[in-house]
Amino acid sequence: MDGIIEIAFPAEEGAAWTVTEMRESWKLANDAISVNDETGEVVDRVDHADWPLAAKLSAWLIQLHMGTLFGWINQLVLGAIALGLLIIILGYRMWWLRGRNGRPGRLQAAGQWRRTRPGVLTGIIVFLLAYMVMAPMFGISLVAFLIIDAVIQALRRR
Structure with a gap:
């Protein structure tokens, strides 16, 4: 495990601690382990490579949507998409407010x-x-x- 990690206390006494790699920019894999609090041995391991494809895609799409997958480049692309959507919405608003005779696609057209x-x-x-x-x-x-x-x-x- 490398990078930023999160250590979670056990939910109840005698349960294992969990150590999870956090999501970071340009990092596509996040592994996790469970550690016995008394002996310090690893009792369970979940490697990102073992995840089903749907789970991997879901994690990557969430990071992509949040703008954290590819750092500032990802955020720049999301900003451009938002600007494009704003232009579409403003264009639709102008079309909506046009004239008393209604909008295209209605009675006259x-x-x-x-x-x-x-x-x-x-x-x-x-x-x-x-x-x-x-x-x-x-x-x-x-x-x-x-x-x-x-x-x-x-x-x-x-």
């Missing part, structure tokens, strides 16, 4: 959806459904947004 290739529209829908399964909060907020939008449009038509 309904024919646009018919001109869209069915494969492209199907691909977008499949991607959104798959992403909604992986990111449930995205799915919940998207469905809530679509319901609120439908209610607002119904009230405007009255």
